[in-house]
Amino acid sequence: MKNLPLLFCGIFFALAFSFTGLILTSHIQIGSLTQTTETLEATDDLDENGMPVMVLAEGEPLYPAMPVGLAQQGKEVYISMGCIYCHSQQVRRNEFGADIERGWGPRQTVARDYILQERVLLGTMRTGPDLAHLGGRYAGDAGRDWNHLHLYNPQIVSKGSTMPPFAFLYDVRQITSKPSEEALTFPPNSEYAPEAGYEVVPTRRAKALVEYLLSLKINYSLPEAPILE
Amino acid sequence: MSADQKQGPYSSNSEAVRLELSQIDASIRSAALFFVIAAITWLLIGTVFALLVAVKAHQPNFASTFEFLTFGRVRSAHLNAMALGWASNIIFAVGLWIMARLCRAPINHKGILFIAGVFWNIGLTVGIFGILRGDITSVEWLEIPKYATPLLAISYALIGVWGVMAFRFRKGDHVYVSQWYILAALFWFPWLYVVAQVMIIWFPARGVVQSVTNWWFAHNVLGLWFTPMALATAYYLIPKVLGRPIYSYYLSVLGFWALAIFYNWAGIHHLIGGPIPVWLISAGIVASVMMVIPVVVVGINHHMSVVGLYKEVWRSPTLRFVVFGAISYTLVSLIGSAMALRTVSEITHFTHFTVGHAHHGVYAFFTMIMFGGVYYMMPRLLKREWPSSFLIKLHFWACALGITIMIVALQVGGWIQGLEMNNAEIPFLEVVQNTIPWLKARSVSGLFLTVGHIAFAANFFWMLFAAGAVRAKQGPTLLGSNEGGSAR
Structure with a gap:
């Protein structure tokens, strides 16, 4: 293995791959989670799959609760x-x-x-x-x-x-x-x-x-x- | 056999090469000696912490009146003293030395390396005190409080850069497998450490993204820091001592890249069943199972390199330890791949089985190989021989038996614990009590390891300070028949 730029690229991308796949992707997926009510209510609007769009139940408390x-x-x-x-x-x-x-x-x-x-x-x-x-x-x-x-x-x-x-x-x-x-x-x-x-x-x-x-x-x-x- | 193989690091018979290596050894002597002394000191300190923790696990009232000696803190002091004190210092010593030798590049400006090493150990000392006084972060493998970690990161950068510098100014065309591993690890470790510090401690990521980052980091400390360094050491020492090349260049290429690609995805298996998206866990399981490839490939390559020369392996202090470590690498990795399967993890997760597995990796594999590395390096740095072959044998047997008892006790006990814990009919307290005999066996294993470490330290400091008598000795210190005899 004498091609050193290739060796270094390999070393770099090996870790970059899992950093992107595990850390950044889960950050995108989990990082956007918000508090919610215990159940959701269906609206009349439909999403792209034809399913009703779900929204927070009005007036219900949000969970998980803030620690105090x-x-x-x-x-x-x-x-x-x-x-x-x-x-x-x-x-x-x-x-x-x-x-x-x-x-x-x-x-x-x-x-x-x-x-x-x-x-x-x-x-x-x-x-x-x-x-x-x-x-x-x-x-x-x-x-x-x-x-x-x-x-x-x-x-x-x-x-x-x-x-x-x-x-x-x-x-x-x-x-x-x-x-x-x-x-x-x-x-x-x-x-x-x-x-x-x-x-x-x-x-x-x-x-x-x-x-x-x-x-x-x-x-x-x-x-x-x-x-x- | 290709030209590549023939240029490997194995026994250098020409006077010119020996002279050059000798000059390189001289250039790194003071820094490497400092790192070895620091490593052995931390090994002893970590052993004291380990004994305390082991006894506390089955005698909860033991030394429990002092807050700073409570289980959670001493356990973390043990882990950090071993991982950043013993393991990382010995990596700096052996890893940089092998890198300099293979690059045929003497270490320049060694003063900076030395000072960086001093600051690494100051940072670690502050960190361990911080853990004991209660500033522990309770993030696994990252317990050191945040006032000490920047110092560690900066010192590391100054140390790690020396390996890269040696590589940059290397002579000759050929790059040996050990150099790939060391170069990669020197680059991977700071990346992992900085990302984990930033995303968990300094600017905490949301919710369980922290846990994902935590286990990506923690498992990779083993996989991308300890493992490549130990494999590099084994790849360097086996041909050196036996005087014949590594069996297959192509297998070593395959082993390196398969490890680089798969290992860093595997850590998520520590969260099986946990509150994170299932696809992440599945990715971790797939990578853990794929690790069978690099492990088997490296195992075959090492085995074929020593095959037929078992007597030489047994006589050489270096190879006795290295081969024990190499065999452990195959075993621990295959067990690790199995543990990542959901059905197995359901039993072993949350139990002492995992603790046994961690020691199987960090001790039976990594530490044993590094002991071998020290046995090989010191005579070349000091131009003296090891004073006592008895102490080497004592070291080997105490550690080999001790770690075997520990692994068996924790894994059998942990398996039973896991089965019982998954059966809600058995009261939890009964599950706890059934682990006690196994935890006592772990304490016994700790006594064996302590004896081994004291033998090792005694031999080392004897060699370092009692120079006169030792220097006069002829030929290398070997074990078994014709001790102190013919130099190879």
Whole structure:
């Protein structure tokens, strides 16, 4: 191989080919996705295939919803702790794996679910369970309490788990006048409970992280991925 | 046998050629030595991180009180220390050295190369500290925070340009297969890195375009950076040590172009079943399966080049490692093509099987070949021999056994994990607990690798500093019978 311009062109176009095919093309296809209503309405106009043109349903909320406040800060904590290395955030379609059967989500996730995320955390490991719908599985105050105990030490609510404790996100402090409302409520006789006169309270980071986890839920349909009853 | 083949890099008997190579070696000595020292230092640091991670995987309370030692961060510190510290530094040493030799072009202005190397390692050190203190990006293979990456990119450009310069000022008409691989990799890596940084970190692309870019990048670090460099090293060393040319020039051309065309599409198989358009995944699967062509072609070419000379392979420290790596390349790549099939991926995806596969590629293939490269290069750079053949054998056996145990444990354990995870009847916690014995076996394999790395580092620094006794030794250090005997 002595023809060097040819060698160099080959080297260049080999990578240019996949860069165009995979990156630029998906950028064109996915980059133009927008929020949408759960279902679309047909209009009287017909497109070039003779099918009715579909438009957003008037007055309906748009999905995926904008992420808000404390949950957004919690995502930063999720990122800085490297949670992604054991937890994915994607639900595979029915019949491919057991994601839906395990209750990890009511439907498969699709590209549109992620369009408002500044950093997409799909993940490629499931040393722990998928979290795309965690907030749907553990909701409200009960879900909040469960997640705090689980983060403080997973063994409290999930004995035998290999998840590391994140106790450094909590303060153990002496109860002064009256117990804090935010203090963790341990199960009776828990070996992880603080000694008498002490309480465990979440730091700001722990609170944000739990709000983020609770915000992860797939409770809406998309036209291309409806939740089937 | 064509004229091309005869001009290959194999044993140079003429005094004039030896003298010229010796001058080239002298021109790159200080820079290459720096890169090897840096690489081995990172190898040891990365090994400490690896042991921590391995134990944490089955003892979650181990060292868990310190935030900076939490699993996700140490694991990423390990990955970056190995990929950018060990692997890339050793590529800069061995790759540039082979390039200079094959181009018969001494390295000029080596001061700039040296300084760029220092800054590469400063950038990496800052990056690893950043990961541990919590500035990790949580983008796989791109964990280093954004305040350190521009320094890495600029240092890389200054290092990589030296390979291109050597190529530009080469003497002679012939371009050997190793030169294609090195030239291509030096060009591909910065392109991949800059695109991934821009589209994921600096100006995030919309939604899962980030994930597509992420796996296009991450898989290509292996496919278009580590793999070509290791193949170039194997193509250079096998004929050199055995004193006969590579079996077929045409197979090496076919192998190179097939890799160049197919490998860079393959990374999308990491997203099988994920929320991205199906046509993208299908393209990734097709490319992954097509990788069988370059892999088999290179495998045949390497095998036919060593056939009949197994005793020499076994006696040479260099080739013992290189051939282990070359065999691993064939195995890991064929397993990788199989893993890209949807039915297999359904089981192996998201499990420890993938972790085993990654170590099969980066360690059993790439790292073992690079160990071989260091065993060949150092005596020529230092004009000294390796002090201890015992330490070389210890290095080989500890690493060969260690990595084999790791791959088997993670892939068998991962397969079981995948089957159980796909059966919703089995509670998730039970799936987790069933992986623990396999993860413990992985920790044991880590101890083997640690022993190997310490033996390697000890031999290296002994050679570097205890010059007097070593220099007096006659002939190369060989393994097996008539050690220290006849020089080839």
